[in-house]
Amino acid sequence: MVESGTVLADRYRLDRRLGAGGMGEVWQARDLKFERDLGLRRDVAIKLMHSTLTESDMLKRFQLEAKILSKLNHPHIVRMLDADWHDGQLFIVMELLADQDLGQLLSVHPRGLPVRRAAELARQLAFGLSVVHQRGIVHRDLKPANLFVQPGDLLKIGDFGIARDSSASSVLTAHGVIMGTWAYIAPERWLGTWNGEPTTDLYSMGCILYELLTGETPFAADSMAIIRMHCEEIPAPPRSRNRDIPERLNRLVLRLLAKDPAARPASAAQVAAELTQIMPAWSDWQHLTGAGPGVTDVACSSRGPGHVEVFAVGAGGRISRRDYTEWGGWTDWQDLPAPARQRVAAITSTSHPFSPYQKLAVLTAGGEVYHAWRSAFGPGGESGWTPWRDLPALGAP
Numbered sequence: 001m002v003e004s005g006t007v008l009a010d011r012y013r014l015d016r017r018l019g020a021g022g023m024g025e026v027w028q029a030r031d032l033k034f035e036r037d038l039g040l041r042r043d044v045a046i047k048l049m050h051s052t053l054t055e056s057d058m059l060k061r062f063q064l065e066a067k068i069l070s071k072l073n074h075p076h077i078v079r080m081l082d083a084d085w086h087d088g089q090l091f092i093v094m095e096l097l098a099d100q101d102l103g104q105l106l107s108v109h110p111r112g113l114p115v116r117r118a119a120e121l122a123r124q125l126a127f128g129l130s131v132v133h134q135r136g137i138v139h140r141d142l143k144p145a146n147l148f149v150q151p152g153d154l155l156k157i158g159d160f161g162i163a164r165d166s167s168a169s170s171v172l173t174a175h176g177v178i179m180g181t182w183a184y185i186a187p188e189r190w191l192g193t194w195n196g197e198p199t200t201d202l203y204s205m206g207c208i209l210y211e212l213l214t215g216e217t218p219f220a221a222d223s224m225a226i227i228r229m230h231c232e233e234i235p236a237p238p239r240s241r242n243r244d245i246p247e248r249l250n251r252l253v254l255r256l257l258a259k260d261p262a263a264r265p266a267s268a269a270q271v272a273a274e275l276t277q278i279m280p281a282w283s284d285w286q287h288l289t290g291a292g293p294g295v296t297d298v299a300c301s302s303r304g305p306g307h308v309e310v311f312a313v314g315a316g317g318r319i320s321r322r323d324y325t326e327w328g329g330w331t332d333w334q335d336l337p338a339p340a341r342q343r344v345a346a347i348t349s350t351s352h353p354f355s356p357y358q359k360l361a362v363l364t365a366g367g368e369v370y371h372a373w374r375s376a377f378g379p380g381g382e383s384g385w386t387p388w389r390d391l392p393a394l395g396a397p
Contacts, residue, residue, distance in 0.1 A: 001051070002014060002025075002027075002048060002086075002089075004016065004017070007032065008029070008046065008048075008084070008086040008091055009084040009085070009086055009091075010032075010033075011031065011032055011033045011084075012029040012030070012031060012032065012044065012046055012091075012093065013029055013030045013032055014027045014028075014029050014046065015027070015028050015029055015030055015043075016028040018045065021161075023047075023049060023050065023058055023061070023062055023161055024047055024048050024049040024050050024062070024091075025047075025048050025050070026045060026046065026047050026048075027045070027046045027048060028043060028044075028045060028046075028096060029043070029044050029045070029046045029093075030042070030043055030044075031043070031044055031093075043096045044081060044093050044094065044095065044096050045093070045094045045095065045096045045097065046091050046092070046093055046094075047091060047092045047094065048086075048089055048091040049062045049089050049090045049091065050089075051087075051088065051089050059090065061161065061162070062090055062092075062161075063090065064163075064165060065092065065160050065161050065163065066080070066083045066090070066092050067165065068135075068137055068160045068163050068165050069092065069094070069160060070083075071135045071137070072131065072132065072135060072137075074127075074128055074131045075128075075154070075156075076124050076125070076127050076128025076131075076154075076155055076156055076157060077128050077131065077132065077156060077157050077158075078094055078095060078097065078148065078156050078157065078158040079094060079095045080092060080093070080094050081093045081094060081095065094158075097148045097150060097156065097158070098150055098151060099148070099149055099150055099151060100148070100149055101144060101145050101146070101147060101148050101149065102121070102144035102145070102147040102148070102149055102155070102208070102212075103143070103144035103145040105144075105149055106144055106211060106212070106215065109215065110215050111214070111215040111242075112211070112212055112213050112214045112215040112216075112242060113212050113213070115213060115242070115244045115245055115246070115249070115279075116279055117153065118209065118212035118213045119209075119249060119275055119278060119279035120153065120275075120279060121147075121149070121153065121155050121212060122205070122208070122209045122212060122271075122275055123272055123275040123276060123279070124154070124155040125142075125147060125155055125157065125205060125208070126205065126268045126269070126271040126272035126275060127268075127269075127272045128155070128156070128157045129142075129157065129201055129202075129205065129268035130267065130268035130269040130272060132157065132163075132198075132201075132268075133198040133201070133267065133268055136165060136166035137160070137163055137164065137165050137166070138163060138164045138166075138196060138197075138198050138200060138201055139157065139160060139163050139201050139204075140162050140163055140164055140180055140200070140201070141159060141161065141162050141163070141180045141181065141184075142157075142184060142201055142204035142205060142208060143180075143181045143183070143184045143204070143208065144208060144211065145159075145181075146158050146159040147208070162180065164196060166196060182226050182227070183207065183217045183219065183220070183226065184203075184204040184207045184208065184217070185204070185230065186199075186200040186203035186204065186230070186261070187203075187230045187231040187259050188200060188261055190227050190230055190231055191231060197261055198267070198268070199261040199262075199264050200261070201268070202256050202264050202265060202268065202271065203256060203257060203258075203261075203264065205256055205268070205271070206218075206253055206254075206255075206256025206257040206264075207257070209253050209256065210235070210238050210253055210257070213238045213241075213242055213245055213249075213253070214238050214241040214242050216241065218235035218236075218257055219233065219235065231259070232259075235254070235257055237250055237253075237254060238250055238253050238254075246278060246279075248278050249275075249278050249279070252265075252271070252274055252275070252278070256271070298312065298313040298344060298345070298346065298347055299311060299312040299313065299347070300347050300348050300349050301349065302349040302350050302351040302358060303351055308323060308324045309321060309322075309323045309349055309351065309358055310322045310323065311347055311349055311360060313344045313347055318335055318338065319335070319336040319337075319338060319344065319347070319362070320333045320334065320335055320336070321333070321334055321336060322334070336360075336372075336385065337388070339362055339364075339370035339372075339388035339390075343364065343365045344362050344363070344364055344365075345363050345364060345365045346362065346363040347360070347361070347362045347363075348360075348361050348362075349361070358373060359371060359372070359373040360372050360373070360385075361391075368390060369390070369391040370388045370389065370390050370391065371388070371389055371391055372385050372386050372387065372388050372389065373385070373386055
């Protein structure tokens with residue numbers, strides 16, 4: 001049995017137990033090697049397997065969770081940092097999350113969140129879920145308690161303890177055993193007709209979005225009654241419980257909750273795209289204060305997943321940029337080097353619809369065209385612009 005102060009693998013000192021479940025305990029720990037090597041403090045979360053599970057199928061499931069997390073690297077998914085053994089117990093090291101889970105957030109909003117905030121959190125869930133599904137993984141336990149809300153309303157998907165990996169050599173769930181939380185389980189899983197399709201997660205997402213918008217799950221009952229409701233009853237439209245919900249969002253929730261998996265949206269990426277159209281991230285006009293480019297009539301903006309970029313040309317041809325991200329809010333104005341000595345006459349930008357990648361192009365008064373691009377998530381997590389490159393002139397004033 002471990003206790004506070006225990007050092008795992010000569011590296012991680014357990015400081016505070018955060019919780020416990022059937023498979024193990026979760027601790028806040030200090031990364032001593034990181035501190036020794038770099039002189040920097042790093043606190044992490046450690047999921048430590050119960051010692052009694054070392055010879056059981058639960059060990060295989062714990063190992064599978066580590067394998068699944070090692071495949072996933074995305075801003076909307078809890079990040080795995082390491083995995084190792086301590087006295088015969090497997091443990092997984094993950095980023096330590098701040099703030100609260102979605103269940104705790106809903107507990108202080110019993111009638112649901114403001115519609116715009118609910119839709120934005122669901123949009124982030126859909127983006128993260130699309131990456132999970134692209135890796136051949138089905139979460140199977142999506143619920144508010146497994147979704148973590150960070151500063152700036154950044155949502156992260158966590159707890160892949162009962163996830164299914166299509167590349168795994170065996171399915172660990174015993175025949176006839178339904179694992180998950182009943183209020184969010186899709187009907188095909190109850191009926192035994194599920195064949196591993198990721199659309200079962202979309203049904204769970206529909207239940208979560210319904211709760212975010214109304215404060216209630218689509219179905220609420222004891223034991224066997226809720227199974228029948230999931231399989232047979234049509235839920236009340238969320239708009240009947242909250243008139244602020246736009247009709248298009250109301251229809252999307254009901255499509256996610258369709259009994260027939262084929263009637264649901266085709267993918268999480270499609271859900272993310274539709275939520276992006278329904279509730280734009282930059283939805284209300286705001287005065288962008290700060291040391292900006294000054295008065296200008298040459299400006300543009302572009303939008304990608306979870307961010308908006310604003311570019312403007314100020315006095316002396318200076319190009320300034322500012323961006324908004326769902327996890328960090330608005331940045332300060334920053335200057336970019338001008339591509340040429342001539343005055344910039346026009347500027348345009350574009351963002352990739354499903355990745356943090358942008359291009360910027362300018363036209364000078366002399367008819368020269370230049371472009372640069374950047375990726376917001378480089379190999380080391382850094383963001384940077386390429387040097388300006390010239391393009392063939394337009395051949396016109």
